[in-house]
Amino acid sequence: MAATLVVVFLHIADPAPHRAVLLRHARPSDVRPIAELLAAPAEPVAPPPIGGAQFRWEEQSEVARWLGVLPSRLVPSADHLFAVVADEVTGEIVGCAELGLVPAPAHGARESERAPHAAERVAYVGNLAVASAQRRRGLARRLVGFACKWARSQWHRPDVFTHVDAANAPARALYAALGFCVYEGSMDGAAPARLGAGQSERAGQVLLVRHAPPPRAEEGG
Numbered sequence: 001m002a003a004t005l006v007v008v009f010l011h012i013a014d015p016a017p018h019r020a021v022l023l024r025h026a027r028p029s030d031v032r033p034i035a036e037l038l039a040a041p042a043e044p045v046a047p048p049p050i051g052g053a054q055f056r057w058e059e060q061s062e063v064a065r066w067l068g069v070l071p072s073r074l075v076p077s078a079d080h081l082f083a084v085v086a087d088e089v090t091g092e093i094v095g096c097a098e099l100g101l102v103p104a105p106a107h108g109a110r111e112s113e114r115a116p117h118a119a120e121r122v123a124y125v126g127n128l129a130v131a132s133a134q135r136r137r138g139l140a141r142r143l144v145g146f147a148c149k150w151a152r153s154q155w156h157r158p159d160v161f162t163h164v165d166a167a168n169a170p171a172r173a174l175y176a177a178l179g180f181c182v183y184e185g186s187m188d189g190a191a192p193a194r195l196g197a198g199q200s201e202r203a204g205q206v207l208l209v210r211h212a213p214p215p216r217a218e219e220g221g
Contacts, residue, residue, distance in 0.1 A: 019089050021139070023146055026074040026082035026096065033093035034074075034084065035066035037129040073098070079121070079155070083146060085130075085139050094134040097143040098127040099150060105161065105187035105207065123151035123160045124187075144178055148210060158212035161187065163205045175208050183209040 026034060039062035074082050085095035101121040125147040130139045144162075151157040161183065164171045187207055 019087055021085050021094065022088045023083060023085050023142060025076055026084045028071065028074055030074060030084055030093055030096075031067060031070050032063075034082070034096050035063045035070055037093065037096055037131060038066050038127055039063040040129070040132065081150070082127075083143060085143060093131075095130040095139040095143055096127065097125055097129075097140075097147055099123060099125050099147045101155060101157070102161075102187075105183065105185045121157075123147070123155060123157040125160055125162045128162075140174055141178060144175070148178070148212070152212055160210045160212075162208050163187075164208055166204050166206050172206075175210075178210060179213070180208040180210045183207045 039060075073080070076082070080098075080100040082096065082098050084093050086093050100123075102124045104120045104122045125144060128140060128143060130137075130143075148160045151160050160180075162175065162180065164175055166172075185207065
């Protein structure tokens with residue numbers, strides 16, 4: 001039976017001074033704001049000696065790269081979607097995340113009992129970004145939580161994978177709080193570059209997995 005695509009809009013109330021935001025599927029008109037989000041540095045960086053000009057050039061070059069690849073990826077399909085968080089009043093895109101099905105990773109001995117079969121595809125979340133002025137509001141947590149629920153309810157994938165830079169302590173803390181743990185295995189060649197990890201795992205990255213809790217435990221949360 002053909003897969004059915006379900007479009008979801010989630011209203012997220014947020015206390016003052018922030019306005020409410022809406023979590024929804026990306027639209028073609030979201031290309032530029034998403035490109036700018038993904039091109040921005042994950043953490044504040046010190047400007048280079050020459051007034052920051054080189055960094056600004058590199059950031060604009062990265063925006064141009066994303067503008068070239070995003071349009072076709074903002075169209076949801078049976079095995080891929082791009083979600084955004086937008087200000088409910090202004091429509092400004094303040095966060096995004098991409099979710100797709102990729103070939104299952106190889107696994108180590110400790111993962112052998114829970115690892116998916118080699119021929120299966122698994123859910124992978126990547127390209128998670130939140131505007132610098134909107135961080136510490138829980139938006140990244142909501143995007144990842146939405147991705148995990150979508151993977152389980154729409155794709156019947158209980159486990160969700162992602163990569164994180166080993167040195168990015170805030171990101172690792174976020175994923176740990178959401179139930180992700182280090183996966184003893186490798187996703188070399190599995191996660192496509194479009195989902196954030198590249199054709200092979202980059203140096204300094206850690207592969208994480210979130211094993212879905214039993215239904216009763218999840219309902220009680």
